[in-house]
Amino acid sequence: MKKKLALLFVLIMVLSSMPVMAAAVSADPAGAASDVTTQAAKNGWVKSGTGYMFYVNGKAYKKGIYWIGGKRYGFDANGKLCRGWFKLNGHSYFASNVNGAKGYGEVLTGYRKIGNKFYYLDPNQSGLRRSGFLWIGGKLYFFSSVDFAQRRTKGWFFIGNTMYYIKADGTVATNTTIDGYRIGGNGAVTDTSGMDKKAQGYSSSTRYLILVNKKEHKINIYQGSKGSWAAVKRNMICTIGKSSTPSPSGSFHLDHKSSKVYGYKDFKNSTAFFATRISAGNYFHSITYKLGCRNPYTHTPKDASLGKSKSNSCIRLSLENA
Incomplete structure (x- = not known):
């Protein structure tokens, strides 16, 4: 019996002295350790080549946006952390791409200036980049369906046959009158004439355009540019x-x-x-x-x-x- 106990004690001592390989885990992607071959399941952030991956019980997050430590992170189909502009299921998102900075790789949300343009990344849709007319903080904004950037140039613009006005602060005017045009609560001019619509198809080498409606004996004078003409003088009667x-x-x-x-x-x-x-x-x-x-x-x-x-x-x- 004493001999068996001695052998068991020796075996336990040998096993306890053997090294066990484990995955290096960090709470922040910028501080993740290098990827290593492990015997135990990987967990947490792991540096992989020039990028980062995140594991839970040995399985990497892939092709989606996930909450990690109270922040959103996006991963591509290979499990690599997304940075800058990236797409998932045909939709665009933006993740912080300043290496070593706080929030590195975090998917941004809200009204943001990225580069020299402004965008809206919807927090209710995991930061999905939005376009069109959007109410933000009680003000109306317009984001192009072409590049998704906010239209900020002051002045009139048309969408289809509807006329809108961008104010100096980049918001869309609502419930007011500008240049004689009445603007409703949705930003649309409520009394655009047929001549105003027709004017938008013309260009001019100057900032002015004159339209003559010979049938109605009326003349309108516009200021602006093609697609953004606004009448500064309307319904002048002529012979x-x-x-x-x-x-x-x-x-x-x-x-x-x-x-x-x-x-x-x-x-x-x-x-x-x-x-x-x-x-x-x-x-x-x-x-x-x-x-x-x-x-x-x-x-x-x-x-x-x-x-x-x-x-x-x-x-x-x-x-x-x-």
């Missing part, structure tokens, strides 16, 4: 050319101005003021006055009619609009 001498149709660049014109077409037997050339022989100008008139502000117009089709191809406006 256009009669059927035998119609006003020209098409796109034109206004290239010449004159304070007074007379002796030709509309001006053959009269004088007009503030003329701007549309094309050869065709002008925007004021209503007409007696031939030789020098000061329209002290004389009665010869023909003050507007909203008609009776000129010799030129387009007449009131004195102040011309």
Whole structure:
């Protein structure tokens, strides 16, 4: 019996002196130890090549976003920790990519500036990058469906046939009136005209665009650029050319101005003021006055009619609009 106990004691001593290999585990990916061949199951963060992996009972987290220590982390199909922009199931996310920094590899959420652009990473969807109109902190924002970045340039813009306005702080205007346009609670202009919609398809070499609706005898002046034209003057009543001498149709660049014109077409037997050339022989100008008139502000117009089709191809406006 004593001999058996002695042998058992020796065996226990031998076993207790043998080394046991275990996985190196860290609470933070930036401080993870190098991956090693182990006999015991891996657990926690393990450095693998230039990246990191996370194990639970020997199985690595893969292809998903997981909560670890109160933070979200994303892993690709091979189990590597994702950094920077990455995709899962067709959706985009962003993880901190500053090596050694606090929160390294953490999936970011909320309204964030990344690079020189702003994005919204939805905390209710594990940081999924969102687009479209979003209410954040009681304010309305718009994020492009092309690059998902926030539209921040101040001014008007169109989505389809609907007009919106970006304020100086980058938020979308709501429940207000800007440039004569009434804006509703969802940011959309409630009274956009057909001319306003048509204007968005045109470009200009200047910051201005003029549209003439010959059917309705109206003129609108816009400021901005293609796709973002906003009317600064609307529904100016005009007189256009009669059927035998119609006003020209098409796109034109206004290239010449004159304070007074007379002796030709509309001006053959009269004088007009503030003329701007549309094309050869065709002008925007004021209503007409007696031939030789020098000061329209002290004389009665010869023909003050507007909203008609009776000129010799030129387009007449009131004195102040011309």
